Each structure stands twice: as structure tokens, then as C-alpha cells.
Amino acid sequence: MSEMTINLKIWRQKNEDDPGRFEEYKLPGVNEHMSFLEMLDVLNEKLIKEDKDPVEFDYDCREGICGSCNLVINGRAHGPKHKTAVCQLHMRTYNDGDTIVIEPPRAAAFPVIRDLVVDRTAFDRIIEAGGYVSVKTGAAPEANLIPVPREISEESFDYATCIGCGACVAACPNSSAALFTGAKIAHLNLLPQGTPEREKRTLAMVEQMEKEGFGDCSNYAECEAVCPVGISISSIAQMRKDYMKAVF
């Protein structure tokens, strides 16, 4: 088992108002089987033992499904690998002596809380604006009561896999949230259950996205490249289509 020494350059920022700065750390004893977050755990243990402030970073499930982790590593959201969240990125991707620059996702709509942790509640507010279906609660209905063609359910499910990590915003040169909003709109709008509120949902979510201060989409498609679940920009096309249908 080979051990590496990794040079880290990490963004440190006390709070939203602090201008922030980079701090450099030399971390020996990095095991190639460690996940990227485990490597940061080792760094934090070291910092705590040295009586220094550990580096704050977001995580929860550490199995690529929750969307909590969202670091920009050497200029790429979630690091160098496609369809891989930071927690699923392993240190074997790197070599002994490598320098890794870690920054938080940078967007006015995602203010820094501390170090690498940003406030992504703007996404929650987009969901609150219309990312739901209104149903009567009660006993679960018979699953096959509403027929859904296979292609539609597959496509809708592809969009539903969005974990809301915000990598799309982090990587977009314009800090646009079009992929997130598009995926959430397309997921529900395609299904019969989402149809009654389709127009209202599309208009409200697009309006909220704009209110939050995200930039415009310029079709760079960088969002699709960094998305840990590979959401296609076709979701953005679906959002545009439904928006136009709602207006006319």
C-alpha cells in the first residue's frame, strides 16, 4: 500500500464578511484507498491536535447520493472524474507530491458560511416555489392506476436523480442554476402526476431562480460535465419548452 504526501491549498474564510484567503498544508501519510473526504478528515485530526481550527466542509452520506459534498478541486466541481461526487473520489486519482487546490463553490447565490461550506438554501427556495405535486394524503393509491409510458418514466427518472449538490452552479462560468431548476421542473412536468401544476410550477421556479441571483445560461454545458449523476442539458431544453407553453 503506497502512502503519499499531498500539498493542499485550501480556501479559509471565517464567515460571509471575511474576505478569505488560501492556506497551505503539507499532509504526509495519505493512503491511496482513502476517499477525498477521508483525506480531509486526516488533515482535520492533524489540525485539531496542533490546536488549530479544522477545515469546515459539507458532507453527509459519503456514498454519492445525498449531494451534500460539493468542493471545487483544482478548478473542477467534484474533482477530475466524471459522474463522481467528491465523497466517491479516491486519493488513488492523485500522485505523491501533487498540489491540490480546494475552493468552495463560488456564486453570489451561495454565500460562504465558513471555509468550504456554502449556504445552498437558494435551491430549497426554488423547490418551495413549485418543485412538488399537490396530492391528497391517505392510503397509497394502486401503483399502476395511472399508466406512464416507459420512455417518459425513464426520462423523468433521469432528471429525478438530481441530488441538488450545486456543482452545476459552481462550474457554470455564469453561475447559472438552469440545470438544477431544469431537472426539477422536467422531472415533475413529464409525469401525469405533475401535469396539473405544470404551468404554475414552471413559471414560479424560473422566477425564483432569477430572484436568487443566479446568472443566465449560455449553453456552455459545463454543468452536464460536472454533474455527479450526469443530468443532461436536455432538462434545460424541457424547462424552456414548458416555460414557453406556459406563457403562450
Next chain:
Amino acid sequence: MPSIIEAFQSQVGRKILTGVTGVLLVFFIIFHLAGNLAIFGEPDAMNSYSHFLHELGPLLWIARIGLLAIFVIHAWIGISIWLKKRKARPVNYNVYSSKGGPSKQGLSSRSMTFTGVVLLIFVIFHVNTFALGDMGTAELADGTQVHDIKTLVLDTFQNPLYAFGYTFVMILLGAHLGHGIWSAFTSLTVKSKKASAVIYTIGIIAAVVLAVGFLFIPLYIYFGGGCEAALIHCN
């Protein structure tokens, strides 16, 4: 429910407007290039084409005003997206790079604002040079006296500043269209991966063909020496 005007001011509406105006501008430059090729036709082909356009009268003015509106909307949205982008990310990344794969980030897409602004300035300059330029008169075969645009073009491109300046801007036009054509159709809700890939390839080919088509004329006139050039027929 937003009004249609409000809808076209939203992020989604603006993008669709950019796409529609972009596609219309592509159609315009295709016609423009076709018109330019008249310089290689009969000796008075270019002047009689220009005369035909002038004879359209009010129709020409409608086309001019429409074209100006399309151009201004397209440029205005493009510049406002760029201005907003700086507001949406006040602190930039120290290190930033594309992840590749499906990403369409590249020289062409990242320079859309730059190439667009150069084209905007160029168009003002270009209209001033040719549409409002000092022209003599020429006589068509049927004796009609018309503006001699052909001689103005041939004279203008004897100047290396014009010949190479135009060539440079047309390369930028190619770069703008390289991302622009695909992006316009994507904004106009082309969804399928297959169609998108086909449009991307066609867009690149069209960008190269249009740019080369436009820049060939000034370079050919400059190096061919105008009326002495093999493909250009003068009286």
C-alpha cells in the same frame, strides 16, 4: 402569469430571444454572402443587385429596421448576460478548468462576448464604409444610372488595412458562429442528444464555410489586384 413582455425579460425568455435573433442573423449573413458573390458574376451583376435592393423602396426600409432591431436585441441580451455574470460570481476561482466530456467550453464559447462586441463595432464601421460610403455612378447594360458599389468594394480592399482587418473580423465571426449556431438551436429547445450532435457538427461546418466565404473576397481582391484578378470581370 407574466405578460409576454415580462416573459421575454426572464432568464428563459431572454435565452429564447437570443436563439431566435441568432438564427435570423445567420439567415441574414447567408443572404449577405450570396449577394457578395455577385462580385464574381457578370461585370454589372453586383451593381444591378444593389440597384434591385434599392428599388425595393419601403420594403428595404422595413428590412433594414427589422434587421437593426434583431441585431440590437441580440447584442443587448448578450452584453447584459455578461454584465450579470460578474454580479452572479463576485469572487472568482483561483483555479478554474473545464471538465471536458459533454462540456462545450472552449475558445469559441468563452469568447462569445468578445467576438460579439467586435462584430458590433465592425458592423457600424462596415455600414459606414459601404452603405454610406462615397460612391460614383455606373451605367447598367440597359442604360440605368446606379450607385457603383462594385468599384467602391474593389478600391477599398486594395488597402491592406481593410483587406486584413476584414479578414480578421471574419475569423472572429466564424468563432462566434462555431458555438452560436448550436447554442441558438439548443436555446430553441432541441432536446435529443442525436439531433444536438448533428446540429453541433453542422454549426461548425457552417461557421467555417461562412467565415471563409466572407474573408475570401477581400483577400482575393487584395492579392489579385481587383479588376486584374481572374475571377473578377470589369467593363
